[in-house]
Amino acid sequence: MDDCVVSLRRVSASYEGERHAALHDVSLEVRAGEQVGVVGPNGAGKTTLLEVVSGLLPFVLGAVEVHGQPVSRRSHRLRARIGYVPQDAMFPSDTPFLVSDVVLAARFGLSSRLRWPTAGDRSAARSALVAIGISDLGGRPVGRLSGGQQRKVLLARALAQHASLLLLDEPTANLDPESKIEVAELVQAVRRDLGATALVVTHEDGALLRMADRVVRIVAGRLVADEALVGMS
Amino acid sequence: MFGLPWHILLPTLLGSLLAGALSSALGVFVIRMKLTSLGFAMSHAAFAGAALGILLGVADPIWMALVLALLAAAILGPLADASRMSVDTILAVVFPVTMALGLVFLNLAPSSGIGNGALSLLWGSLLGITMPHVLVLAAVAGVFVAVLLVFWKPFFALLLDRKLALASGLPVDGPFYALLFLVALVVATSLRVTGGLLIYSLMILPASAALQWVYDIKKALLLAPTFGIAASLGGAVLSLMVDLPMGAAITIVAAGIFLLSVVASPKRRRARAGAHPV
Numbered sequence: 001m002d003d004c005v006v007s008l009r010r011v012s013a014s015y016e017g018e019r020h021a022a023l024h025d026v027s028l029e030v031r032a033g034e035q036v037g038v039v040g041p042n043g044a045g046k047t048t049l050l051e052v053v054s055g056l057l058p059f060v061l062g063a064v065e066v067h068g069q070p071v072s073r074r075s076h077r078l079r080a081r082i083g084y085v086p087q088d089a090m091f092p093s094d095t096p097f098l099v100s101d102v103v104l105a106a107r108f109g110l111s112s113r114l115r116w117p118t119a120g121d122r123s124a125a126r127s128a129l130v131a132i133g134i135s136d137l138g139g140r141p142v143g144r145l146s147g148g149q150q151r152k153v154l155l156a157r158a159l160a161q162h163a164s165l166l167l168l169d170e171p172t173a174n175l176d177p178e179s180k181i182e183v184a185e186l187v188q189a190v191r192r193d194l195g196a197t198a199l200v201v202t203h204e205d206g207a208l209l210r211m212a213d214r215v216v217r218i219v220a221g222r223l224v225a226d227e228a229l230v231g232m233s
Numbered sequence: 234m235f236g237l238p239w240h241i242l243l244p245t246l247l248g249s250l251l252a253g254a255l256s257s258a259l260g261v262f263v264i265r266m267k268l269t270s271l272g273f274a275m276s277h278a279a280f281a282g283a284a285l286g287i288l289l290g291v292a293d294p295i296w297m298a299l300v301l302a303l304l305a306a307a308i309l310g311p312l313a314d315a316s317r318m319s320v321d322t323i324l325a326v327v328f329p330v331t332m333a334l335g336l337v338f339l340n341l342a343p344s345s346g347i348g349n350g351a352l353s354l355l356w357g358s359l360l361g362i363t364m365p366h367v368l369v370l371a372a373v374a375g376v377f378v379a380v381l382l383v384f385w386k387p388f389f390a391l392l393l394d395r396k397l398a399l400a401s402g403l404p405v406d407g408p409f410y411a412l413l414f415l416v417a418l419v420v421a422t423s424l425r426v427t428g429g430l431l432i433y434s435l436m437i438l439p440a441s442a443a444l445q446w447v448y449d450i451k452k453a454l455l456l457a458p459t460f461g462i463a464a465s466l467g468g469a470v471l472s473l474m475v476d477l478p479m480g481a482a483i484t485i486v487a488a489g490i491f492l493l494s495v496v497a498s499p500k501r502r503r504a505r506a507g508a509h510p511v
Contacts, residue, residue: 054400073399080402094500096265096450097393105393108386109402116385141448161401 004068005165005197006030006053011062013052022048024221025062035191035198037212045221046201047087050167053199054084066165080109083158083196087169090150095143099153102142103128106157128160131193132186148179152186159190166191166198172208184208237473241360248362249465249483251370252423253435255377257461259419260440261453262412265392270324271309272416273433277331278305279421280429283354284338294354295366298424302417305331310413335429357428357480366425373422377415384408392450426465428480438487439464442494445501460490 006029013023023045030036038046051057052064055071055078064071066078083106091097104117104125111118129135132152137145142153151171158166171187172180184207191198202208209215217225237245263272282301286294305327312323353361381388387408390398399405420432427435439460443453468483477485495501 056396056399076402076404078402079400082400082402084397084400086396086400091394094444095393096444096448096453098449101389101450102393105386105390105398106401108390108398113386113403114383144448157397157401 003032004029005032005034005066006199007063007065007068008049008052009063011052011060011064013048013057013060015048015057016059022221023052023218026218026221026223028216028223028226030197030199032197033195034213035200035211037209037215038199038201038218039203039209039215040218041203044218046203046218047169048221049218050084050169050199050201053165054079054082054167056084076109081161081164083155083161083163083166083168083190083194085151085154085158085166085168085171087173087201090147091143091145093143095141097142098138099134099140099142099145100125100129100138102153103138103156103160106161110161124162125156125160128156131159132156132190146179148175148183151175151179151183155183155186155190159193163194164196166194166196166200168198168200170201170203172202172206181207184211187211244362244364244367245360245469246466247367248370248426249469249479250462251367251374252419252426253439253461253463253465253483254458255370255374255419255461256423256432256435257439257443257457257464258454259377259412259416260436260438260461261443261450261457262388262392263416263436264440264444265450266395266409266412268413268416269437271413272420272436274309274324274327274331275302275305275413275417276420276433276436277328277335277429278302279417279424279432280354281331281335281338282421283424283429284335284342287354288338288342290343293365295369295421295424298354298429299418299421302421303414306410306413306417310410353428354424355428355430355480356478357426357431357483358478361425366422369422373418376418380411380415384411388412389450426479427483428478431480431484434480434484434487435461435465438484438491442487442491445491445494445498448500460487460494464490 008026008028011023011026012021014021038049040046052060055073055075058073069078071078104121107121107124129138132155134152137149168187172183175183188211200208214228216223263269279298279302283294283298286297291297309323387403390403391405391408395405423432440457442460443457447453447456464487465483467486469479471477471486472479472482
């Protein structure tokens, strides 16, 4: 399919040292501009699916392609255009990094690793903070922000990267109801601004799921359902 | 000054300054990347290497320290990275083994070898630092700064979070191993200043103290060497004044700086007040 951004064909994956596969024989295609919700119980393999697509998990059988290119742990250039928000990326309170630097660092994979950050990089990071509505937090230590604010910083990173694919792992988990809605709306805004495709893991029947074009369900590492949700959003 | 001629005092002070600045700057990386156990194991591998150098009658045992420290970096890095074994387990095995090897090598060395040379490897020595050692330390400092400047982006991203660095398209394995080898280089070449038993204090205490004061990693990378220089020069002076082993004197001063930083840390004051620091 020409407009296929993510393609998994008969993919099985496991974590090092574990006998049981975290994903079994999963096939999935995501078209350009689609937002696909990934649901399933805890430990079903939702996070593994995102790690496989981003090439972070090295032990994979089957074929994984993003934008028609095979993905592996060495796919650095490809990953530079993937906005990845990991589930466990909460910054401890003593993290010695300012918000502006956290966002700026998201652009480091886009150009030669030997080149120092340019004025263009700094400008893109500033613009991302403004677009997400947290420009006033740029000089604050990232570890001192609330959970919702930290999620916004991670979304700002994706925006600063000019990501063409967003992989979001439970971006609204553990947030209060107001913040959940706010972050879900920001995800939509970021996706719209970037014209990006998105795979969004969630196990909540919330705003993020209602905004999806399709929902796939994973249970015990197997993809058991793939449903279009046209008209729900 | 201190009853010592300048040709002895100058290399001591310069060596202390360089070892303090280098070790503590690198300490920021070691702490942020949770490599304290690995670095600790490497420092003891360097000590065992230096002891082997004395046993083999090598003119300057520091070179053997360098070989064993680099070997430890080459073995321990992949071992820890593969995550089949926890870093604590690796440390629990490597630390006593390298210490035991070091003591066995010193014990086997001919009696003529166990003099000031051997003791300076354990405790550090004012008289053990010569101008050639200072030049080696200066060369290592040059390598460290050059590597840091050239690969600033991957190192900066690694200091934030290894997974986020990899996810944003940066290679992390190369910089990670480069860092381990830098730790080995710095530990081995600074061995004369603090001695094998306490060298790690100069890497961890000033860096930990710096991280008590600032939330900006760039400032931490400047403040840590400042504290490191203060600790190493202060320790050298203390050692001269009250005739203490140099490594012990440096560690006492570094621990003092750390304790003061913990007590006076603006981070803790703000946390207690519940305010968000800027």
